Amino acid sequence: MSSRALRVGALSVAFIVLAALPIWVGNQYYINIASQILFWAVFALALNVLVGYGGLVSLGHAALFAMAGYTAGLMLAAGHGHFAADLTAIVVTLITSAVFAVLALRSTGIGFLMITLALGQILWGIAYRWASLTNGDNGVNVRSRPAPFGFELATADAFYYATFVVFVLAVMSMAVFVRSPFGASLRGTRDQARRMNALGYNVWLIRFLAFLLSGFWSGIAGILFVYYNQFISPQVVALQTSAEVLLMVISGGTATLLGPIAGATIVVIMKNVVSAYIERWNLVLGIIFVAIISFMPEGLVPGTVRLWRMGRQALRAKPAAKPDKLRDGRP
Amino acid sequence: MSLWLTLAVNSIALGGLLFLLSAGFSLIFGLMRIPNLMHGSFFMLGAYFGVTFLGKGMNFFLAALLSGVAMAIIGAAIERFLLRRLAGQELPQVLLTLGFSFIVADICLMIWTGDPWQPPTPRELVGAVQVASLFFPIYRLAIVAVAVVIAIALWLLVDWTRLGAMIRAGVDDAPIARVVGIKVSQLFTLVFALGAGLAAFGGVMGAPYLSVYPGLDAEMLPLALIVVILGGTGSLLGALVGSFLIGFLYNFGQAMFPDLAYVILFLPMLLVLVLRPQGLFGRVVT
Numbered sequence: 001m002s003s004r005a006l007r008v009g010a011l012s013v014a015f016i017v018l019a020a021l022p023i024w025v026g027n028q029y030y031i032n033i034a035s036q037i038l039f040w041a042v043f044a045l046a047l048n049v050l051v052g053y054g055g056l057v058s059l060g061h062a063a064l065f066a067m068a069g070y071t072a073g074l075m076l077a078a079g080h081g082h083f084a085a086d087l088t089a090i091v092v093t094l095i096t097s098a099v100f101a102v103l104a105l106r107s108t109g110i111g112f113l114m115i116t117l118a119l120g121q122i123l124w125g126i127a128y129r130w131a132s133l134t135n136g137d138n139g140v141n142v143r144s145r146p147a148p149f150g151f152e153l154a155t156a157d158a159f160y161y162a163t164f165v166v167f168v169l170a171v172m173s174m175a176v177f178v179r180s181p182f183g184a185s186l187r188g189t190r191d192q193a194r195r196m197n198a199l200g201y202n203v204w205l206i207r208f209l210a211f212l213l214s215g216f217w218s219g220i221a222g223i224l225f226v227y228y229n230q231f232i233s234p235q236v237v238a239l240q241t242s243a244e245v246l247l248m249v250i251s252g253g254t255a256t257l258l259g260p261i262a263g264a265t266i267v268v269i270m271k272n273v274v275s276a277y278i279e280r281w282n283l284v285l286g287i288i289f290v291a292i293i294s295f296m297p298e299g300l301v302p303g304t305v306r307l308w309r310m311g312r313q314a315l316r317a318k319p320a321a322k323p324d325k326l327r328d329g330r331p
Numbered sequence: 332m333s334l335w336l337t338l339a340v341n342s343i344a345l346g347g348l349l350f351l352l353s354a355g356f357s358l359i360f361g362l363m364r365i366p367n368l369m370h371g372s373f374f375m376l377g378a379y380f381g382v383t384f385l386g387k388g389m390n391f392f393l394a395a396l397l398s399g400v401a402m403a404i405i406g407a408a409i410e411r412f413l414l415r416r417l418a419g420q421e422l423p424q425v426l427l428t429l430g431f432s433f434i435v436a437d438i439c440l441m442i443w444t445g446d447p448w449q450p451p452t453p454r455e456l457v458g459a460v461q462v463a464s465l466f467f468p469i470y471r472l473a474i475v476a477v478a479v480v481i482a483i484a485l486w487l488l489v490d491w492t493r494l495g496a497m498i499r500a501g502v503d504d505a506p507i508a509r510v511v512g513i514k515v516s517q518l519f520t521l522v523f524a525l526g527a528g529l530a531a532f533g534g535v536m537g538a539p540y541l542s543v544y545p546g547l548d549a550e551m552l553p554l555a556l557i558v559v560i561l562g563g564t565g566s567l568l569g570a571l572v573g574s575f576l577i578g579f580l581y582n583f584g585q586a587m588f589p590d591l592a593y594v595i596l597f598l599p600m601l602l603v604l605v606l607r608p609q610g611l612f613g614r615v616v617t
Binding site (some may be wrong): 293 | 342360362366368405413417421422423425426427429430431432433434437482498533549552553556557559560590591592593594596597600601604605608
């Protein structure tokens with residue numbers, strides 16, 4: 001089988017398995033975890049646009065995620081409809097992303113990271129301190145999930161299907177983005193910013209648009225998050241959230257489509273398992289960070305791919321090596 | 332004493348603490364290009380050390396010094412054995428220090444519990460001095476005095492000693508500094524230890540004022556970041572001016588617009604980023 005056919009086959013199998021997940025899993029608890037994995041994966045894919053393809057590491061993305069969640073939550077609490085609330089949330093998140101981008105893109109590398117970190121902490125401060133708007137530490141409750149096209153999302157199954165549809169759209173948009181001239185030029189600005197500039201590309205604009213794309217999908221993930229939990233609090237805006245999603249991207253492998261999805265799966269499952277036994281999730285999160293940096297700096301997906309290729313080459317090499325040895329003429 | 336004067340004194344005191352925190356951060360960032368995201372953790376862990384020493388009946392300044400020395404040793408070990416292996420790789424360094432900050436935060440929560448600790452103001456610093464008809468609390472003035480003394484000491488060290496000249500050479504061009512025989516990696520360890528120690532020292536100095544509680548690290552780190560973005564990386568004068576500026580903005584912002592205190596902190600950073608991206612006292616590195 002050619003590698004292309006293999007990929008199409010694997011993708012179709014994955015699609016069918018995921019689409020039918022509520023049927024073969026059955027248990028509500030696990031279906032809910034699957035929903036969590038999918039919307040975190042959307043968030044991780046969004047961050048990967050900047051981290052993986054743009055080479056711009058943001059530590060303030062929780063602010064964009066939470067901006068959408070808070071806007072939707074507050075609009076709903078004020079009595080607006082779901083459509084208006086979600087639309088406003090996306091628009092507000094895009095505006096916030098634009099402001100973040102304009103400020104953070106004054107710099108690249110560590111400077112970019114530091115500025116996004118500072119901006120993220122400022123939004124955390126607003127969520128936490130501006131109690132008259134955000135209800136401070138008590139958070140915002142969302143009374144009901146929406147019913148798009150008359151499809152009620154109240155049950156775990158229904159919510160999973162809705163999340164799955166969004167997830168598939170996100171993966172498709174990422175696949176298109178990666179292959180598009182825009183994706184190629186973004187990778188160009190990552191690898192050779194000055195050369196891209198000399199070739200006449202507007203490096204700043206390419207990065208700015210990438211930031212908006214990233215912000216858009218972060219916002220979508222944030223809306224899914226707030227509908228899933230029906231609650232949002234300043235905890236979501238905290239540095240831990242930005243760090244967790246960055247861990248998803250990096251542990252899975254940056255600049256791959258599958259990496260952030262694998263990373264989100266690992267981190268969400270680990271978080272649920274660890275939280276069930278001990279209260280020390282932050283400790284575990286920190287240790288995973290340190291361990292990945294020390295032992296598998298390229299991430300789990302590229303690391304596994306590397307091992308897989310090495311294994312296959314070793315298998316192919318063996319039969320070819322045998323006749324050589326025979327020709328040596330040794331007994 | 333009027334409200335404004337109280338605020339001003341508090342602002343200067345907070346500025347002093349911020350300088351102790353961000354001077355090291357700025358040097359580490361400027362010299363080693365390490366975005367040390369565990370700097371807030373040094374501050375918090377140092378403060379917890381100090382609280383423990385104080386609980387054993389130790390003198391306040393001795394506790395602060397001891398905590399600073401302990402943290403300098405820990406900092407040196409982290410730099411020498413972990414960060415050194417990642418030299419020049421910014422992203423892994425960020426993630427490593429971030430990972431450590433989570434580990435430290437959780438360990439502190441385990442050992443010192445989630446309750447805030449607020450040691451009493453040291454006995455020798457209780458009370459106030461009277462100037463004309465105004466009273467100034469001695470403890471707040473002491474923080475400022477200590478910060479100013481350390482600022483002058485750091486300035487003398489960096490600008491007027493051989494060691495300082497070597498550090499500056501390392502900041503400007505590490506490869507060339509190495510070529511002329513300066514042991515830049517030893518300087519790195521030294522500067523990292525110094526920064527960690529200063530942060531811990533500041534944490535203890537500030538403990539009776541800020542108190543020590545889980546999340547203090549995440550609250551101090553962005554302040555150090557903003558100070559450094561404002562003042563310019565690697566610039567001590569920038570760190571000093573930025574610290575007092577942020578001290579004033581933070582206290583006056585909290586008093587006048589409590590809801591928006593964080594936004595007010597962010598405005599000068601925004602202005603500096605747009606008008607002078609290298610920071611107020613930063614140099615453009617070519």
